[in-house]
Amino acid sequence: MSLLTVRNLSIAAGARTLVEEVDLDLAEGEVLGLVGESGSGKTITCRALMRLLPAGELQIASGSIELRGRDLTRASEADMRKVRGVEIGMIFQNPNSHLDPVMRIGDQIAESVRFHEGASANEARNRAIELLRQVGIPDPARRIDAFPHEFSGGMRQRAMIAVALACRPKILIADEPTTALDVTVQAQVLRLLLDLRDRLGLAIMLVTHNLGVVAQTCDTLAVMYAGRVMERGPKRDLLRTPAHPYTEALLKCQPGSADPAQPLPAIPGQPPSPNAFPDGCRFHPRCPRAAIICQEQRPALRATSAKRAAACHFAVVP
Numbered sequence: 001m002s003l004l005t006v007r008n009l010s011i012a013a014g015a016r017t018l019v020e021e022v023d024l025d026l027a028e029g030e031v032l033g034l035v036g037e038s039g040s041g042k043t044i045t046c047r048a049l050m051r052l053l054p055a056g057e058l059q060i061a062s063g064s065i066e067l068r069g070r071d072l073t074r075a076s077e078a079d080m081r082k083v084r085g086v087e088i089g090m091i092f093q094n095p096n097s098h099l100d101p102v103m104r105i106g107d108q109i110a111e112s113v114r115f116h117e118g119a120s121a122n123e124a125r126n127r128a129i130e131l132l133r134q135v136g137i138p139d140p141a142r143r144i145d146a147f148p149h150e151f152s153g154g155m156r157q158r159a160m161i162a163v164a165l166a167c168r169p170k171i172l173i174a175d176e177p178t179t180a181l182d183v184t185v186q187a188q189v190l191r192l193l194l195d196l197r198d199r200l201g202l203a204i205m206l207v208t209h210n211l212g213v214v215a216q217t218c219d220t221l222a223v224m225y226a227g228r229v230m231e232r233g234p235k236r237d238l239l240r241t242p243a244h245p246y247t248e249a250l251l252k253c254q255p256g257s258a259d260p261a262q263p264l265p266a267i268p269g270q271p272p273s274p275n276a277f278p279d280g281c282r283f284h285p286r287c288p289r290a291a292i293i294c295q296e297q298r299p300a301l302r303a304t305s306a307k308r309a310a311a312c313h314f315a316v317v318p
């Protein structure tokens, strides 16, 4: 059953629509990968789910975000403070900007536990130690009193995961959680996320640029381009038989998918800016299969099979 159901979500900056008609589903224990080139709207979509769009700059223009049947777009700010952390945790690409540099790591975790669960100082401290242990921080009873700068990059990222999990959320939104880390630490953090999924039944929305990461971690995939979902479905199927030319183009760009003797293919052209989204299919200026209809009519995201959907007039039906 879907824990989080996003329907028709559009996000605007004043009169400009940046993200349009996004549909996503996340079930208990599922890892959903959100992929797409830079600027496709992954981060603002995640922020919208938490109702953390920058006030006065971006707004949810339409759509619904249902968490166990409750529409978060209509929730009060007081309700959202309970949702954040308790029901949905979020981790970010750069832990430095989300951990308080002058507060001990353990206090940052314990503060959240005390605020949301009304735990005593002692209970909260024990829980913080347990959480640091769960995310693989060695000697947590001692490290709990460290400041963020005393941790390595990988440990700071783990500490941020511990903060996000402090109140046992069922959903974790992870926006490029490993991009700033070196490859070995990246692999460790991804393994940790999968381990937490297995142990706690966490549902994870994982934003990444890296299809290698997707291949290793995700169950399902949503591919975004220019603010719209172009294709979604089970990861294995999308990687094996992409239905959408954009998914296919992304796969061709990934290291390892081409002849190593040849230079890496890049998708020709640039993604459009939200000031100048093309009419019709937004991918048409870069699409090798574009026809006249693609310039004129925007393809809706349509089911191509029981579990898959693609937004293309000529989607390959597997």
Ligand SMILES: Nc1ncnc2c1ncn2[C@@H]1O[C@H](COP(=O)(O)OP(=O)(O)OP(=O)(O)O)[C@@H](O)[C@H]1O
Pocket (backbone or CB within 6 Å): 013, 018, 036, 037, 038, 039, 040, 041, 042, 043, 044, 045, 054, 057, 058, 209, 273, 274
């Ligand atoms: N506060 C803002 N005001 C106006 N436009 C914004 C704001 N924040 C983001 N945007 C625009 O929204 C679009 C989507 O941005 P977003 O950060 O979600 O992309 P992304 O897919 O996360 O990219 P990346 O992979 O580089 O992180 C971009 O065109 C961006 O310029």
Ligand code: SF4
Pocket (backbone or CB within 6 Å): 244, 245, 246, 281, 282, 283, 284, 285, 287, 288, 289, 290, 291, 294, 299, 311, 312, 313, 314, 315
């Ligand atoms: S609708 Fe047309 S332009 Fe868009 S992806 Fe499909 S074939 Fe390409």
Ligand SMILES: [Mg+2]
Pocket (backbone or CB within 6 Å): 042, 043, 044, 175
């Ligand atoms: Mg982003």
